[in-house]
Amino acid sequence: MKLLLILPRNERGFWGKVSKKGKAGFVRLNLPTIAALTPKEWDVEILDARAKPVDYDAKADIVGITGFTTEMPSAYEIADKFRRKGVKVIMGGVHVSALPDEALTHADAVIIGEAELVWHKALEDFKRGELKQKYKAEHLCDMKNMAAPRRDLLDRAMYLSGFNTLQATRGCPFNCDYCAVTAFFGNEFRVRPVKDVIEEIKGFDTKDFFFVDDNIAGRPKYAKELFKELIPLKLRWGSQASITMAKDPELLKLYAKSGGKYVFIGFESLSQKNLEKMHKGWNSAKGYKEAIKKIHDAGINILGSFVFGLDEDDKTVFKNTFDFIMETGIDAAQFHILTPLPGTVTYGVLEKEGRIIDRDWAKYHTGEVVFQPKSMTIDDLQNGYYWIFRKTYTINNILKRSLRSPKGITYRVAMNFSYRKKALRMPDVTGVYYI
Ligand code: SF4
Incomplete structure (x- = not known):
């Protein structure tokens, strides 16, 4: 199974951009952390859409997207295009957690809050063909033995x-x-x-x-x-x-x-x-x-x-x-x-x-x-x-x-x-x- 994780573009802002030479500032840990939480049997790829164009014909069983509020138009555009190709999309992050119903007009499922406690369940459900729309952790995750970001x-x-x-x-x-x-x-x-x-x-x-x-x-x-x-x-x-x-x-x-x-x-x-x-x-x-x-x-x-x-x-x-x-x-x-x-x-x-x-x-x-x-x-x-x-x-x-x-x-x-x-x-x- 292939999981494609995508960091969307930021079209207008001054922060989080990639330079003309393709250089970025600080690594954001969200997608590397999600990758670390993903069971070993999955093939995981992280695509930074700020630096590389998204290949909508890429092989992916499911696509995961997260982003800040300012990146949402780009995130939603990417999600819509994959879904038109029949690929399931799951979204999460601060904005999605605040407005999950908005995100669900572009995604098949959303993670509300921290992913640590529900990510496994979402992937299991997907494999069984029973992906639900909302996955919400009932409590905050314990920070002991956290997986090191990939x-x-x-x-x-x-x-x-x-x-x-x-x-x-x-x-x-x-x-x-x-x-x-x-x-x-x-x-x-x-x-x-x-x-x-x-x-x-x-x-x-x-x-x-x-x-x-x-x-x-x-x-x-x-x-x-x-x-x-x-x-x-x-x-x-x-x-x-x-x-x-x-x-x-x-x-x-x-x-x-x-x-x-x-x-x-x-x-x-x-x-x-x-x-x-x-x-x-x-x-x-x-x-x-x-x-x-x-x-x-x-x-x-x-x-x-x-x-x-x-x-x-x-x-x-x-x-x-x-x-x-x-x-x-x-x-x-x-x-x-x-x-x-x-x-x-x-x-x-x-x-x-x-x-x-x-x-x-x-x-x-x-x-x-x-x-x-x-x-x-x-x-x-x-x-x-x-x-x-x-x-x-x-x-x-x-x-x-x-x-x-x-x-x-x-x-x-x-x-x-x-x-x-x-x-x-x-x-x-x-x-x-x-x-
Ligand atoms: S809530 Fe904490 S992190 Fe947020 S602005 Fe206030 S001091 Fe800073």
Whole structure:
């Protein structure tokens, strides 16, 4: 039996793209994990439709597709074409779990929630000709003895430094309104046994890797145990974490000592009112500067994330945020337009208020306005986003941030130039906006 797993294309966004030379950023673990959960008697292939055209005549008994909301139009197109050829299609992932009935208009079956507990059953049913429409795990999976993702099925040549990714924890102890993490992974913050994580890392073919966890510091005691075990391996890594990590000097020290070179932190907004409204009030805007200094002093680079279009944001938000980034020396920054992803609280609120103005999922990549903002116009939000992205990544501004200290400069410069490439793909609104 042949299982063909497909990662769809992202038609419009700035994230998750494959370069003209066919190079991708970080490996997403979804399909390699599904492949690892598939019984040995199956022949499994992973096709990355971002890099290779889909061959609809390829031999496949069943096709599995997953993707983010922005990839859904591509995912549905691929699913429709295979089904027209008589091949069964099964879909899963965050978007499909939020809107399973929508997905079922393009797929024969859907996996709702984590696949670990139901994937076997779906394949068994398929083999018996009894595939059901919905497979939903009744509880969250235990993270002990997890199958290592089948990285051997990926095209290694597509990835430079982002090939070795792994997950040590699932979920996040917080529940911010616009974020799909807790909606998908549940309220429980789960961790893998440290020894399992270390075993997986020891199998990597490079010294660099990335924890794809949503909050590696979500349980400080666990994080410290993990970091201590990493120290003797002398590796280099990065992850995402909440700014609460700055409150714990021991955690910061171990993060850096174990090879943690950079951390992705969601600052989201400089307005405490915005943070309170999105249930992220534990992020203290007043305390950002001090927290940034502590993280920098520990020798860790910061990649900050900011969201625009929250109800308290008027058009001054872009200049204020830019000034803050330059003043605090945040090493690199990622910007997002508030996007009501299905399944999130934000989606429900904007839907109820009649403020969702565009339901073309391809535009849900956080770089296009799909809702009516409260305190500025749609054009202001869109142009402000382009403006801050380009302004943050001018050569002058990159140098100002990168030269703040010789320590970690290589990472800073590399991060900045990779974001600069994205920034230069955005329209230049100089003269239209602010400058
Ligand atoms: S802290 Fe980050 S990962 Fe956790 S719920 Fe908030 S946005 Fe999502």
